[in-house]
Amino acid sequence: MAEPTDRTPPEVDRVAASRAAVEARRARAALKNSIAVGTVTALSVLDDGLEHPDGVAGRMRVTDFLLSVPAIGRTKLSRILDDLGISPSKRIGGLGHNQRVRLRNFVIDREARNRGRRKSRLVVLAGPTAVGKGTVATYIRENYRDVLLSVSATTRAPRPGEVEGVNYYFVDDTEFDRLIADHELLEHATVHNAYRYGTPRAPIDKALSAGHSVLLEIDIQGAMQVREAMPEATLVFLLPPSWDELVRRLVGRGTEDSEERERRLSTAKHELAAQNEFDYRVVNHTVAEAAREVVDLMQTRGPSVAPKA
Numbered sequence: 001m002a003e004p005t006d007r008t009p010p011e012v013d014r015v016a017a018s019r020a021a022v023e024a025r026r027a028r029a030a031l032k033n034s035i036a037v038g039t040v041t042a043l044s045v046l047d048d049g050l051e052h053p054d055g056v057a058g059r060m061r062v063t064d065f066l067l068s069v070p071a072i073g074r075t076k077l078s079r080i081l082d083d084l085g086i087s088p089s090k091r092i093g094g095l096g097h098n099q100r101v102r103l104r105n106f107v108i109d110r111e112a113r114n115r116g117r118r119k120s121r122l123v124v125l126a127g128p129t130a131v132g133k134g135t136v137a138t139y140i141r142e143n144y145r146d147v148l149l150s151v152s153a154t155t156r157a158p159r160p161g162e163v164e165g166v167n168y169y170f171v172d173d174t175e176f177d178r179l180i181a182d183h184e185l186l187e188h189a190t191v192h193n194a195y196r197y198g199t200p201r202a203p204i205d206k207a208l209s210a211g212h213s214v215l216l217e218i219d220i221q222g223a224m225q226v227r228e229a230m231p232e233a234t235l236v237f238l239l240p241p242s243w244d245e246l247v248r249r250l251v252g253r254g255t256e257d258s259e260e261r262e263r264r265l266s267t268a269k270h271e272l273a274a275q276n277e278f279d280y281r282v283v284n285h286t287v288a289e290a291a292r293e294v295v296d297l298m299q300t301r302g303p304s305v306a307p308k309a
């Protein structure tokens with residue numbers, strides 16, 4: 001669909017603009033989903049847009065296109081646009097020759113780097129409350145023996161059934177302050193504006209040196225700190241099949257009162273918006289399948305990765 005011109009009557013402008021916006025939203029959603037499951041590459045969408053400037057992909061803003069690519073978020077976006085010499089308002093179909101070449105080379109390089117899925121010894125699993133991070137992480141600990149599941153320190157009280165040193169190290173504020181002061185934590189954060197959580201550094205260094213894979217199940221602030229401290233880490237965002245299912249899981253778990261549930265759901269909305277900052281997204285339809293997808297991203301050693309029957 002063509003951009004509105006000065007000669008277009010205002011009513012047609014509005015209809016055309018809203019139709020274009022709907023189509024662009026659809027294209028962005030399709031791009032996001034298809035890249036996640038690997039059926040369509042960003043390059044094929046880009047080429048479609050370059051070949052057909054008036055088509056859906058051609059009318060997509062370069063900004064929206066780049067934001068649809070996993071692991072490109074708003075923070076990286078402006079640096080990428082600067083490097084490519086492309087203004088944020090440009091559409092794919094409106095790029096000049098040199099801009100086209102630079103953007104295309106950028107996408108080709110990126111896809112070549114990601115091809116075959118990057119394997120890492122350190123994987124960070126994050127995602128909104130009640131999506132199932134703890135359940136998937138526990139499944140991995142019990143079924144994939146070569147993977148060390150990091151045990152965090154927290155200032156929150158144990159829930160019924162939680163065991164010191166298995167689920168968490170339960171510490172008070174004074175001890176948490178000491179852990180920070182002595183640089184014993186790889187990352188730490190106050191989660192849901194309530195309690196403090198942190199990842200002890202020493203067991204991770206030891207496991208990595210011994211050639212084991214390590215899984216961290218932490219919140220998004222912590223994931224970003226790990227990326228800074230250890231850029232070789234792979235960041236995985238766990239998604240619920242739907243928002244309603246997320247709420248069902250939170251309510252069904254029954255471990256928070258309604259005030260705490262509201263607080264967690266409000267954090268969850270912000271957290272879902274950060275998913276493009278991650279290297280991979282995995283949808284937690286079933287625990288075993290989500291766990292397998294996460295372990296697939298790790299360099300695990302031989303038979304220890306076989307799940308129990």
Ligand SMILES: Nc1ncnc2c1ncn2[C@@H]1O[C@H](COP(=O)(O)OP(=O)(O)OP(=O)(O)O)[C@@H](O)[C@H]1O
Nearest residue numbers: 128129130131132133134135249253284285286287
């Ligand atoms: N694939 C799944 N299908 C159905 N229910 C699930 C699935 N994964 C987890 N659950 C259930 O969802 C609830 C929340 O899971 P879990 O406690 O692991 O979430 P979490 O992401 O660790 O939450 P939080 O960040 O709040 O600690 C639990 O009752 C769990 O049994």
Ligand SMILES: Nc1nc2c(ncn2[C@@H]2O[C@H](COP(=O)(O)O)[C@@H](O)[C@H]2O)c(=O)[nH]1
Nearest residue numbers: 152153188189191197198199217218219222
């Ligand atoms: N930044 C960190 N976040 C952590 C860590 N350990 C757990 N968490 C996250 O906290 C919330 C709440 O956990 P809950 O057990 O009280 O329900 C959850 O999102 C965890 O992922 C950590 O070491 N660092």
